[in-house]
Amino acid sequence: xxxxxxxxxxxxxxxxxxxxxxxxxxxxxxxxxxxxxxxxxxxxxxxxxxxxxxxxxxxxxxxxxxxxxxxxxxxxxxxxxxxxxxxxxxxxxxxxxxxxxxxxxxxxxxxxxxxxxxx
Numbered sequence: 001x002x003x004x005x006x007x008x009x010x011x012x013x014x015x016x017x018x019x020x021x022x023x024x025x026x027x028x029x030x031x032x033x034x035x036x037x038x039x040x041x042x043x044x045x046x047x048x049x050x051x052x053x054x055x056x057x058x059x060x061x062x063x064x065x066x067x068x069x070x071x072x073x074x075x076x077x078x079x080x081x082x083x084x085x086x087x088x089x090x091x092x093x094x095x096x097x098x099x100x101x102x103x104x105x106x107x108x109x110x111x112x113x114x115x116x117x118x119x
Contacts, residue, residue, distance in 0.1 A: 024099070025110075027099075028094075029096075030096070031056070032053070032054060035051070035052060038051065046106060049075055052097070066099060066109070067108035068110075078112070098112070
């Protein structure tokens with residue numbers, strides 16, 4: 001009997017819990033204007049990143065922590081995304097950039113979750 005009551009309360013807790021979702025933003029048809037490689041730079045905020053600067057302003061939804069309208073960044077550990085950025089830049093291809101609000105935001109610039117190189 002005690003286990004049935006416990007199972008009931010656990011199910012009730014799961015059903016009534018407020019869900020917490022990460023917010024993903026997709027920005028598409030962007031052209032990379034400039035790549036900036038950042039090494040050791042005044043503390044650790046910008047260290048070891050690749051910044052992607054775009055030809056058109058980025059339009060973020062209202063309430064987004066992403067406020068910088070001209071760049072996003074890629075952390076050094078994501079070499080596959082860095083390779084895709086160099087490919088898109090060198091060939092002039094447009095990209096779709098996805099950012100996630102749970103990743104670091106540096107001076108209003110968001111970190112890239114994934115990037116598609118578009119045809």
